[in-house]
Amino acid sequence: DAMVIQNPRYQVTQFGKPVTLSCSQTLNHNVMYWYQQKSSQAPKLLFHYYDKDFNNEADTPDNFQSRRPNTSFCFLDIRSPGLGDTAMYLCATSRGRQPQHFGDGTRLSIL
Amino acid sequence: KQEVTQIPAALSVPEGENLVLNCSFTDSAIYNLQWFRQDPGKGLTSLLLIQSSQREQTSGRLNASLDKSSGRSTLYIAASQPGDSATYLCAVPAGGSEKLVFGKGTKLTVNP
Numbered sequence: 001d002a003m004v005i006q007n008p009r010y011q012v013t014q015f016g017k018p019v020t021l022s023c024s025q026t027l028n029h030n031v032m033y034w035y036q037q038k039s040s041q042a043p044k045l046l047f048h049y050y051d052k053d054f055n056n057e058a059d060t061p062d063n064f065q066s067r068r069p070n071t072s073f074c075f076l077d078i079r080s081p082g083l084g085d086t087a088m089y090l091c092a093t094s095r096g097r098q099p100q101h102f103g104d105g106t107r108l109s110i111l
Numbered sequence: 112k113q114e115v116t117q118i119p120a121a122l123s124v125p126e127g128e129n130l131v132l133n134c135s136f137t138d139s140a141i142y143n144l145q146w147f148r149q150d151p152g153k154g155l156t157s158l159l160l161i162q163s164s165q166r167e168q169t170s171g172r173l174n175a176s177l178d179k180s181s182g183r184s185t186l187y188i189a190a191s192q193p194g195d196s197a198t199y200l201c202a203v204p205a206g207g208s209e210k211l212v213f214g215k216g217t218k219l220t221v222n223p
Binding site: 004006031033040041042043044045048050088090092094096097099100101102103104105107 | 115142143145147152153154155156157160200204208209210211212213214215216
C-alpha cells in the first residue's frame with residue numbers, strides 16, 4: 001500500500017549528539033512536512049518542502065535542519081539536541097493543498 | 112495569525128453515548144477543515160475533510176459540520192464504542208497556504 005514511512009519509530013540519544021530522522025513516501029506527493037509534537041500539545045510545523053523549495057517556519061530552532069534528496073525521501077537533522085527537543089516528530093505529505101497523509105511518527109528522547 | 116481551539120480538552124463517556132467535539136478557529140478565510148484521530152504514540156489518521164463550500168461531511172458514525180462565518184466546526188460521534196478512544200484533532204490551513212494549524216485535541220475515553 002502507498003504510505004508514509006518514518007524510521008526509526010523510537011530514538012534515544014544523548015544531549016548534544018546529532019541525530020537524523022528519516023521519512024519516505026510512495027505517494028509521489030510533491031510536498032513533505034515535518035512537525036514536532038510535544039506531550040499533550042498540538043503538532044507544530046517545523047518546515048516543509050514544496051517540490052524542491054525549502055520553507056522554514058520563523059520560530060524553528062536553528063539546530064533543526066532538513067534535506068530532501070529526491071521526491072520520495074526527506075530527513076530531519078538535529079545538530080545538537082537539547083532536553084527540550086524530546087518529542088514526537090511527524091512527517092506528512094500532500095499533493096499541493098490536498099489533504100496531508102501522516103506517518104506513524106518517531107518518538108525522540110534526549111537524555 | 113490562525114489559531115485553533117478545541118473544547119473540551121478531555122471527555123469521558125459510557126459506551127453507546129452520542130457525543131460532540133468542538134473546534135473553533137480565528138481566521139474564517141479557510142478553504143477546508145480536517146479532523147484527525149491520534150492513538151497513543153502514533154501518527155495522525157485523517158477522518159474527515161470538509162471543503163469550505165460544504166456544510167457537513169459524513170463517514171460511518173462520524174459527522175463533521177463547518178460554519179465558516181462563525182469559525183466553528185463540530186465532530187459528532189454516534190453510538191460511541193471503546194475503540195473510539197483516542198485524541199481527536201482538528202486542523203485548518205494557515206493563510207490559504209498548504210500549511211496546517213492544529214488544535215491541541217480532545218482526548219476521548221469511551222468506557223465499556
